[in-house]
Amino acid sequence: MSGRLAGKKALVTGGARGIGGAIATAFAREGADVAVLDLKIEAAEARTAELAPFGVKTFAVAADVSDEAQVEAAVRKVEGALGRIDILVNNAGIDTTSVVAEMGTAMWDQMMAVNLRSVFLCTRAVLKPMIARKFGRIINIASQLGHKGAPEMAHYAAAKAGVIGFTRSLAYEVARDGITVNAICPGPIETELFKALPEEWKKRKLGELPIGRAGHVDEIAPTAVLLASEEGAYYIGATMNPNGGDVML
C-alpha cells in the first residue's frame, strides 16, 4: 500500500458523513486502515463500504462519543480489528441554536457532553498505547466559532474553545512521546449539520465571510491528512484554520 499514511491505523469519530466522512475517505486514499465510529452501525458501515476501492482494512463501530463505557468498548474493538490506533480524529459533533437567555440547561449539558467531554473520553481511551509506542496523531475538529463566538451559539462556541484549550494542553503533555495534538477550526461547511441551522443564521454567517460561500468537506480533509502524515510532525498544539477568511489567524 502506498500513500502518505501507508501502514497507519486511524479512528475517525462521526466518520459516517460530513467532514468526518471526507477525512475517513482521504485517509483511506492515502493508504491508512480506517475505523469509522458513529452513532448508528448502518451509517458507519455505509462509509466503510465506500472505502473498499482503496484496498485498505476498514472497521465500522457504533458508539455515542459522550458515553464513557461505549467509548472504551469501541476503542478496544477498533484495536482488536486494526491492531492499534495511530491516528485519532475527534470529529463527532452536534450543533443547536439558542440565545443564552432562553437556553435550557439540558441543551447546554448535551453540547458539552457531545462536543467537549467526548474529546477527552476518546483521547484518553487511545493515549496510553500511543505513549507506550512513542507515536500518535490526535486531530480535534473544533470550529472558527471557538475563536470568534456567534450569537445563539454560546454553548457551541464554549465547547469548541474548550477543545482548543484541551488541544494545546495535551500537546504540551505528549509532544516528547512522539504524539502530536492539533485542532482544525473549519468555517461553515456544507454538511447536514450546517444545512440544519436556521436560514437567517446561515445567511448572516455567509455574509460575514470574505470568500462569500460555505466550504466543501474536501476543503477540510487535506488539512487532516497533513496533520496525520510525517510532513505534519512539527505541528504541535496548532489550530489550523480553513475557514474562508472568517477569522484571519
Ligand SMILES: NC(=O)c1ccc[n+]([C@@H]2O[C@H](COP(=O)([O-])OP(=O)(O)OC[C@H]3O[C@@H](n4cnc5c(N)ncnc54)[C@H](O)[C@@H]3O)[C@@H](O)[C@H]2O)c1
Ligand atoms: N459543518 C460546519 O459548518 C462545521 C464548521 C466547523 C466545525 N464543524 C465540526 O465538524 C464536526 C463534523 O461536523 P459535520 O458538519 O460534518 O456534521 P454532520 O452532522 O454532517 O456529521 C457529524 C457526524 O457525527 C455523528 N455524531 C453526532 N453525535 C454523535 C455522538 N454522540 N456519537 C457518535 N457520533 C456522533 C453524526 O451521526 C454524524 O455522522 C463537528 O465536530 C462540527 O462541530 C462543522
